[in-house]
Amino acid sequence: MQTVRTKYFDYGQEEIDYLKSADETLGKAMARMGKVERVIIPDLFAALVYAIVGQLISAKAAQTIWERMQERFGEISPHNIAMQSADDIQKCGMSMKKAVYIQNIAKTIAQGGFDLEGLNHLSDNEVIKKLMTLNGVGKWTAEMVLIHAMERRDVVSWGDIAIRRGMMKLYGLSTITKEQFEQYRLRYSPFGSVASIYLWQISFE
Structure with a gap:
């Protein structure tokens, strides 16, 4: 794995x-x-997927789903996740709604429709605004990416x-x-x- x-x-x-x-x-x-100590995921895409998985569920439940995803799919990258069906993603233990969000976001990024790395050059508020243009990403999810991937300070x-x-x-x-x-x-x-x-x-x- x-x-x-x-x-x-x-x-x-x-x-x-x-x-x-x-x-x-x-x-x-x-x-x-x-x-x-707070564990973070430096990879922006993986951190974004983890934040979506973690919406409105306990940290423990999110961790279980996250481990299943890594076991099932291997690399959590836009290209790899875009190739999975929403059904397969959902089988890791999340709602179908979240699975569809994750699959669509992976496809958008893999096809060059969203510049994830470009976020590194933006202010916190700009990062939040930009991420919230993705379906399934609200303010909380964007803020989790700011902390848990980008190590933004405030x-x-x-x-x-x-x-x-x-x-x-x-x-x-x-x-x-x-x-x-x-x-x-x-x-x-x-x-x-x-x-x-x-x-x-x-x-x-």
């Missing part, structure tokens, strides 16, 4: 020190937890339930409004992605 290459999100003392000084509550949690996703839950647990809130979320997001800037890594961990503690 050919597995997709992964690495850890690259951050260090500078980001940790900044967040500790910017937000005392988060800083205490970070000190308690030590360095939290992404905190309102659309991510686990991040919201992590924030609520961290600050002892029973609910969180978009306004409160924005205040925290701005406080973490320009290292929001590192804050996100800790918030995910907190949400599952």
Whole structure:
């Protein structure tokens, strides 16, 4: 089985020190937890497919489907996935809707209808806008690609339930409004992605 290459999100003392000084509550949690590693997929297409697989399901379920896809298809590349039928993709354990999205996106990229590598030269907001032109990609999915493939530094996703839950647990809130979320997001800037890594961990503690 050919597995997709992964690495850890690259951050260090500078980001940790900044967040500790910017937000005392988060800083205490970070000190308690030590360095939290977040696995990312540097390949843009593979990361995009993984993000679509992960829409509205648990991380554990997404991982199971992802492993099945790699076992069944080998390389997760636009050309290889474009050759699979939506039925075969769906058999890995996802909804037919997602399977069709993945197959269509693979075909579009394989045929040169979407320049995935060109995303590297765009700002975060431009990347989100561009990715959202693909059927099946919403803002959350695009933000996951920004963090989990492109290692962009300042992404905190309102659309991510686990991040919201992590924030609520961290600050002892029973609910969180978009306004409160924005205040925290701005406080973490320009290292929001590192804050996100800790918030995910907190949400599952």
